[in-house]
Amino acid sequence: MKRYLLVLTLATACGGALSGPAATPPAVPSANDPAFMISGMRAWYLVQDAITAGDGAIDATIAAPAGVETVDVWLGDKPGIRLPVVDGKFRWQQDLSALAPGDYDVLFAADGATTAFAKRTIHRSAPLYFFIATDWDFAEPGENSTIIMDAMRRKHPSLVFTHFVGPYTYTDPQLAPARRTAITNWLHDAQAKGDEIGLHIHPYCNFVTHAQVTCITDQSTVYPMDASGYTVKVAAYDETTFGKLLDAADALFMANGLGKPVTFRAGGWTADLGTVKALASHGYVADSSALNWARLEEWQNQGTGELYRWNMANWTPIGDTSQPYYPSDTSVLMPGLLPLSILEVPDNGIMADYVSADEMKQIAAANWNGKALPSAKTLMFGFHPSVQLPLQNTDRIYGILDYADAHLAEKDRGPLVYAVLKDMPQVFKK
Numbered sequence: 001m002k003r004y005l006l007v008l009t010l011a012t013a014c015g016g017a018l019s020g021p022a023a024t025p026p027a028v029p030s031a032n033d034p035a036f037m038i039s040g041m042r043a044w045y046l047v048q049d050a051i052t053a054g055d056g057a058i059d060a061t062i063a064a065p066a067g068v069e070t071v072d073v074w075l076g077d078k079p080g081i082r083l084p085v086v087d088g089k090f091r092w093q094q095d096l097s098a099l100a101p102g103d104y105d106v107l108f109a110a111d112g113a114t115t116a117f118a119k120r121t122i123h124r125s126a127p128l129y130f131f132i133a134t135d136w137d138f139a140e141p142g143e144n145s146t147i148i149m150d151a152m153r154r155k156h157p158s159l160v161f162t163h164f165v166g167p168y169t170y171t172d173p174q175l176a177p178a179r180r181t182a183i184t185n186w187l188h189d190a191q192a193k194g195d196e197i198g199l200h201i202h203p204y205c206n207f208v209t210h211a212q213v214t215c216i217t218d219q220s221t222v223y224p225m226d227a228s229g230y231t232v233k234v235a236a237y238d239e240t241t242f243g244k245l246l247d248a249a250d251a252l253f254m255a256n257g258l259g260k261p262v263t264f265r266a267g268g269w270t271a272d273l274g275t276v277k278a279l280a281s282h283g284y285v286a287d288s289s290a291l292n293w294a295r296l297e298e299w300q301n302q303g304t305g306e307l308y309r310w311n312m313a314n315w316t317p318i319g320d321t322s323q324p325y326y327p328s329d330t331s332v333l334m335p336g337l338l339p340l341s342i343l344e345v346p347d348n349g350i351m352a353d354y355v356s357a358d359e360m361k362q363i364a365a366a367n368w369n370g371k372a373l374p375s376a377k378t379l380m381f382g383f384h385p386s387v388q389l390p391l392q393n394t395d396r397i398y399g400i401l402d403y404a405d406a407h408l409a410e411k412d413r414g415p416l417v418y419a420v421l422k423d424m425p426q427v428f429k430k
Contacts, residue, residue, distance in 0.1 A: 026072065137166065
């Protein structure tokens with residue numbers, strides 16, 4: 001990342017001992033002088049995009065000791081400027097609209113001194129969009145899971161979830177009507193708090209037959225045969241047939257007041273080009289089935305091992321740092337001359353079920369090195385809500401949320417912005 005030098009000169013409105021800024025910037029101080037109080041200056045200034053307002057200007061004040069007449073200012077290779085005194089303090093108002101992303105050192109020097117009285121650093125950065133996704137594999141996510149998610153939100157108030165909810169909540173005959181109502185009410189409340197309700201499909205036969213489609217049972221990723229349909233590949237259903245499943249899911253969600261889902265993740269991440277084409281033609285704007293498959297090594301020897309093999313073969317180039325793209329009409333893995341109208345946002349952090357706390361930190365560090373980002377990036381983690389949600393998975397998610405809060409842009413701690421998936425096509429355009 002290119003590093004710039006930003007040096008500021010402030011002056012009284014009535015002038016002072018110097019006629020203008022010195023021709024060269026001052027030396028960096030060994031320590032900042034506590035006699036000068038700098039207020040209103042952020043460390044992180046985000047670049048505006050379609051969903052983030054950004055920070056268009058610096059507006060800071062410097063309270064200087066009595067008798068100080070000037071503080072010199074330079075910005076990169078531009079000529080020095082002087083700013084007025086307002087209400088007894090030096091006022092720095094700097095338009096950032098033309099300032100390129102980067103990390104800039106800021107030096108403040110008083111009365112033409114050859115050594116600055118303070119050094120600060122500002123980061124002009126694009127946002128790092130951060131997602132917590134929940135994959136609803138089961139008709140019953142478990143009351144314990146919704147309690148845990150509510151607790152996560154209380155501890156991390158800026159958090160919003162992208163919930164990939166299964167339509168089988170509304171077709172499973174084993175789920176009691178009272179629980180179905182309670183789950184639906186919880187989802188309504190989650191939406192009111194800013195969460196997104198996307199769609200997750202494991203092709204359970206109770207849902208597939210509801211959609212008036214013949215249930216496939218012999219393409220499981222875990223067993224030779226799965227009569228429930230749960231572990232069957234989503235890609236087992238061709239584009240036309242999968243479109244019927246989408247129509248049925250949309251109707252169920254809308255009938256229960258959840259609105260039409262517009263984002264998707266395939267159960268087991270087993271989406272292929274036909275899946276994504278069907279999504280695009282049925283009003284879905286983003287998919288997150290592209291998997292950082294190498295982090296799924298726990299599944300290499302489970303069952304038939306097909307889950308790991310399938311993802312390795314079908315998502316070969318997807319890894320820790322994979323970023324959004326528009327698949328082509330001939331490849332789900334890369335853009336082309338004829339991109340589809342649906343954004344693929346890779347699940348680069350995969351699920352807490354399969355990555356340790358240390359692995360989560362490794363993935364986060366691979367995506368952001370602490371410096372200003374030249375363009376927007378995405379970082380996604382998640383977990384499976386279930387009746388038996390393991391404590392270790394909850395602890396891992398709390399850990400990555402602590403990481404996120406430590407770098408939140410709204411707290412001036414970094415470029416991180418909590419986001420929901422449906423907004424990403426506004427940021428990453430074709």
